[in-house]
Amino acid sequence: MHPIRRPHYRENAGPAQNVRTMSALLLKRLTALTTLLILGVFAALADAQDRGRGAAPAGGQAPAGGQAPAAGQPPAGRGRAAGPGYLKLFDSNLPFDPHDLAGIWTPNGNGFGGGGRCRDCGDRGYSFEFPVFTPAGQAAFDKNIPSYGRMKDSADAKARPEEHIGRRRAQPPALGNDTYGTCNPMGMPRAILYPDPVEFIVLPDRIYQHFQWGYGLRTVWTDGRALPSPDEVDLPRWWGYATARWQGNTLVVESTGYDERTWIDYFGYPHSDQMVLREEYTRTNFDTLELRMTITDPKYYAKPWVAEVKRMHLLPKDFIKSSGWASLLEDLCAPANENEFNRVIRDPSGTGKPAVPPARPAPAGRRP
Numbered sequence: 148m149h150p151i152r153r154p155h156y157r158e159n160a161g162p163a164q165n166v167r168t169m170s171a172l173l174l175k176r177l178t179a180l181t182t183l184l185i186l187g188v189f190a191a192l193a194d195a196q197d198r199g200r201g202a203a204p205a206g207g208q209a210p211a212g213g214q215a216p217a218a219g220q221p222p223a224g225r226g227r228a229a230g231p232g233y234l235k236l237f238d239s240n241l242p243f244d245p246h247d248l249a250g251i252w253t254p255n256g257n258g259f260g261g262g263g264r265c266r267d268c269g270d271r272g273y274s275f276e277f278p279v280f281t282p283a284g285q286a287a288f289d290k291n292i293p294s295y296g297r298m299k300d301s302a303d304a305k306a307r308p309e310e311h312i313g314r315r316r317a318q319p320p321a322l323g324n325d326t327y328g329t330c331n332p333m334g335m336p337r338a339i340l341y342p343d344p345v346e347f348i349v350l351p352d353r354i355y356q357h358f359q360w361g362y363g364l365r366t367v368w369t370d371g372r373a374l375p376s377p378d379e380v381d382l383p384r385w386w387g388y389a390t391a392r393w394q395g396n397t398l399v400v401e402s403t404g405y406d407e408r409t410w411i412d413y414f415g416y417p418h419s420d421q422m423v424l425r426e427e428y429t430r431t432n433f434d435t436l437e438l439r440m441t442i443t444d445p446k447y448y449a450k451p452w453v454a455e456v457k458r459m460h461l462l463p464k465d466f467i468k469s470s471g472w473a474s475l476l477e478d479l480c481a482p483a484n485e486n487e488f489n490r491v492i493r494d495p496s497g498t499g500k501p502a503v504p505p506a507r508p509a510p511a512g513r514r515p
Contacts, residue, residue, distance in 0.1 A: 232266020245396035252459035284447030291415035330480035332385035334409030380404035419446035
């Protein structure tokens with residue numbers, strides 16, 4: 148039999164020395180892991196930004212002079228090849244009621260979890276159309292520091308002048324100011340852009356949108372009440388105030404009164420207390436829900452801002468399971484977990500300092 152090797156543990160050393168030796172080894176491994184993690188995150192984010200655009204327009208050329216394409220769509224010639232790009236779990240030609248939106252809908256290419264947004268679902272950003280800021284809007288935009296997109300001043304960012312600078316200014320989370328990094332609600336439309344499922348729970352007088360990511364719950368009222376104007380809102384909400392009505396086979400949702408600390412999307416585009424969001428949901432076949440959005444915010448944007456067309460696809464009710472239990476996952480952003488992740492991984496990555504060893508619980512009978 149071969150003896151067990153303990154190259155980092157000295158039998159004749161004192162306990163303190165062995166603890167220091169093992170701590171140094173752990174720190175070295177955590178530092179290496181952090182470096183790999185950060186490099187992988189930025190590579191994945193840039194790759195995801197390229198992949199989740201939907202199919203490229205046929206026969207188009209990239210716009211000259213760095214101008215944005217029309218109607219919030221991807222730059223011509225960019226995007227993935229044509230094809231469904233999502234799990235085909237239903238026959239799209241099955242009969243359906245266009246006014247029935249109940250169910251679990253997902254923009255995720257794998258249904259949920261990893262994989263990013265599906266090929267025809269659009270990417271995680273709100274729009275490819277260049278926003279036209281007012282002076283106040285430009286100042287608010289400049290203050291936001293996102294961690295999603297192409298890394299600021301990188302060769303990758305400089306090679307994409309056709310993209311607005313909002314998509315090319317990402318910094319490590321420790322240097323950013325994304326309020327979701329401290330587990331605050333995402334609000335809309337950001338929540339609907341994340342590549343995870345949302346369940347539409349339809350009641351006689353309202354529709355609940357239950358988001359798996361963050362486990363957030365948004366209420367959209369369908370009881371005929373009037374939406375307050377932005378100036379009538381005396382208490383802003385993370386999820387805003389929303390009403391809906393049917394126009395033909397399209398559910399039109401209008402909302403306002405959002406807390407200004409939420410962002411429009413992951414690239415850190417801001418909104419003011421004057422924002423009105425219009426969403427148009429159309430069930431185009433049995434398993435596809437199409438979403439068109441327009442933001443009107445005269446304080447921050449000189450003209451209405453039109454979103455890229457987004458899509459979601461229907462999942463079976465029992466597709467997502469944990470412990471044999473069919474339902475959305477409780478994918479909460481829990482401060483107890485997030486704060487420790489920030490301390491050990493995220494914050495050191497932004498400052499260039501070594502990773503911090505995980506905190507050890509206090510021994511029994513002792514108070515910290």
